[in-house]
Amino acid sequence: MIPTVMPTYARADIVFERGEGMYLVATDGRRYLDFGAGVAVNALGHAHPHLVATLKAQAEKLWHCSNLYRVAGQETLSKRLVEHSFADTVFFCNSGAEAMEGVIKLTRKFQHETGHADRYRMIVPTGAFHGRTLATIAAGGQAKHLKGFEPTVDGFDHVPYGDLDAVRAAIGPRTAGILVEPIQGEGGIVPASLDYLRGLRRLADEHGLLLAMDEVQTGNGRTGKLYAHEWAGITPDVMGTAKGLGGGFPIGAVLATERAAVGMTAGAHGSTFGGNPLATAVANAVLDVILAPGFLDHVQKMGGLLWDALGKLVNDHPKVLECRRGAGLMLGLKCRVPNTALSKALLAHGLLTVGAGDNVVRLVPPLIIEPSHISEAVAIIDACCKELAA
Numbered sequence: 001m002i003p004t005v006m007p008t009y010a011r012a013d014i015v016f017e018r019g020e021g022m023y024l025v026a027t028d029g030r031r032y033l034d035f036g037a038g039v040a041v042n043a044l045g046h047a048h049p050h051l052v053a054t055l056k057a058q059a060e061k062l063w064h065c066s067n068l069y070r071v072a073g074q075e076t077l078s079k080r081l082v083e084h085s086f087a088d089t090v091f092f093c094n095s096g097a098e099a100m101e102g103v104i105k106l107t108r109k110f111q112h113e114t115g116h117a118d119r120y121r122m123i124v125p126t127g128a129f130h131g132r133t134l135a136t137i138a139a140g141g142q143a144k145h146l147k148g149f150e151p152t153v154d155g156f157d158h159v160p161y162g163d164l165d166a167v168r169a170a171i172g173p174r175t176a177g178i179l180v181e182p183i184q185g186e187g188g189i190v191p192a193s194l195d196y197l198r199g200l201r202r203l204a205d206e207h208g209l210l211l212a213m214d215e216v217q218t219g220n221g222r223t224g225k226l227y228a229h230e231w232a233g234i235t236p237d238v239m240g241t242a243k244g245l246g247g248g249f250p251i252g253a254v255l256a257t258e259r260a261a262v263g264m265t266a267g268a269h270g271s272t273f274g275g276n277p278l279a280t281a282v283a284n285a286v287l288d289v290i291l292a293p294g295f296l297d298h299v300q301k302m303g304g305l306l307w308d309a310l311g312k313l314v315n316d317h318p319k320v321l322e323c324r325r326g327a328g329l330m331l332g333l334k335c336r337v338p339n340t341a342l343s344k345a346l347l348a349h350g351l352l353t354v355g356a357g358d359n360v361v362r363l364v365p366p367l368i369i370e371p372s373h374i375s376e377a378v379a380i381i382d383a384c385c386k387e388l389a390a
């Protein structure tokens with residue numbers, strides 16, 4: 001008989017009851033060190049006092065009122081995001097996929113409004129992941145996500161990740177934009193070179209295309225900057241983000257320049273729940289912490305510590321680990337054993353991680369991590385590598 005929860009996930013047989021900072025506690029009382037953060041979502045760990053207090057206070061006042069009215073939390077949140085980014089304007093939604101749908105729609109609308117209704121295609125690197133809606137699985141282009149859901153939404157041309165010449169060659173009269181993750185997440189924590197990102201910016205400018213970024217996972221401080229593209233010293237025209245933005249409360253956002261958002265007028269796009277008072281209150285509280293002086297420095301410092309420790313692990317366990325990669329606190333261990341074997345062993349030893357493509361175990365801990373948690377995780381990874389090598 002089919003489970004009442006539709007069986008679309010291969011779930012571990014654990015039920016969590018509560019979380020405390022860097023730890024999750026299961027119903028059997030077992031504590032786990034959380035280096036998965038609900039797939040890079042719990043940016044401030046679990047039950048962060050400022051987030052809990054904010055959510056409780058907002059819950060007493062107003063949950064939802066729809067976008068038929070002004071929403072104070074959206075106005076504050078958008079102002080802060082604009083102040084700290086390339087963007088002039090922000091659309092709020094509820095998830096990463098919804099944000100990326102918005103990015104794709106905005107790109108088409110921009111070309112339409114600026115006299116190029118024939119330009120609707122986006123160039124996307126292979127290995128990309130943008131969500132599970134019909135358009136975002138087409139954008140991602142992964143056969144395993146598309147199979148059985150045909151016909152595939154038209155309008156995406158795939159080229160090898162990191163290959164600027166391939167992007168240049170793929171630009172045609174129907175091209176509207178280029179869509180890229182600064183670091184591919186689901187694809188296996190594969191960072192783009194900063195020169196590649198700069199090259200994409202140049203190509204977009206030369207050909208009248210929008211440069212669209214997916215910072216659903218890389219954004220919100222994950223790499224030690226508010227957004228990962230900042231490392232390249234360039235800006236996109238439009239960007240989607242979500243995951244860490246709500247610290248566990250569902251919220252997504254489309255950030256855009258005024259020029260790119262030219263067609264996004266009343267009635268052009270919408271979302272019933274998008275940016276409701278609960279979600280925007282919590283996201284504002286997340287920003288209180290992430291934007292506080294020194295917080296992103298902390299992320300960079302902890303990322304550096306973890307990076308160095310992973311380097312030593314790769315050196316010590318050549319039979320199990322091939323290499324480390326990533327940036328900030330978005331790191332991956334490419335395995336020589338099946339990544340599922342390593343993550344299963346880590347789970348048995350009380351460390352939560354997330355699998356990724358290209359046989360990678362993803363380490364995306366809450367950004368509030370301290371050196372003691374890194375030592376604890378490294379000891380567990382070390383023990384598991386010894387076990388797997390034996």
Ligand SMILES: *Cc1c(COP(=O)(O)O)cnc(C)c1O
Binds near residue numbers: 181
């Ligand atoms: C997780 C993710 C998405 C999809 O987000 P959902 O909230 O699951 O819809 C899109 N793009 C990237 C890069 C992601 O990591």
